[in-house]
């Protein structure tokens with residue numbers, strides 16, 4: 467079976483998902499940072515429901531620290547793991563104020579010093595809020611689809627990201643991530659991928675479609 471090239475995958479998926487981008491709603495880099503923290507193990511739809519009022523109440527890093535932790539926990543309760551997420555948001559805000567003059571930092575090295583912010587969250591915020599491509603956000607969809615297509619067979623998200631970065635032009639890093647997320651959500655779903663509907667069904671090493679000659 468022919469090896470699939472990343473640029474071919476980008477071309478094909480771009481046609482299938484011409485509007486692939488983050489579904490999270492945000493206006494400022496801080497909004498996006500908070501929304502991305504909230505989106506861990508939670509749907510974007512739920513996060514958008516919560517942030518609709520959250521972002522009206524909390525506009526600056528200081529706002530998240532002005533209220534008791536329990537109030538923020540209550541406000542984000544329905545996103546799940548709310549204690550951990552509230553702590554991550556508050557400690558990130560504290561650091562943004564103390565170390566970065568109240569502004570969300572614009573480099574990967576600085577971003578990952580914020581609590582609860584790994585390369586995935588940092589990549590999303592850097593590319594969408596600042597147009598800075600410093601990483602490829604590898605979430606559960608990107609991880610699974612990359613491995614099924616065998617474009618990156620790393621055993622951890624970090625390893626998959628390293629391989630994808632080598633194979634993908636930098637300007638396409640966040641685009642690739644959005645495309646693979648869309649494909650993972652719509653076709654190459656976790657339990658039973660819809661291989662019959664997939665444009666790669668005849669070339670994907672993990673395809674369940676058998677070719678009858």
Ligand code: SF4
Nearest residue numbers: 654659661664670673
């Ligand atoms: S052929 Fe099946 S396993 Fe391969 S990418 Fe498509 S949906 Fe996923």
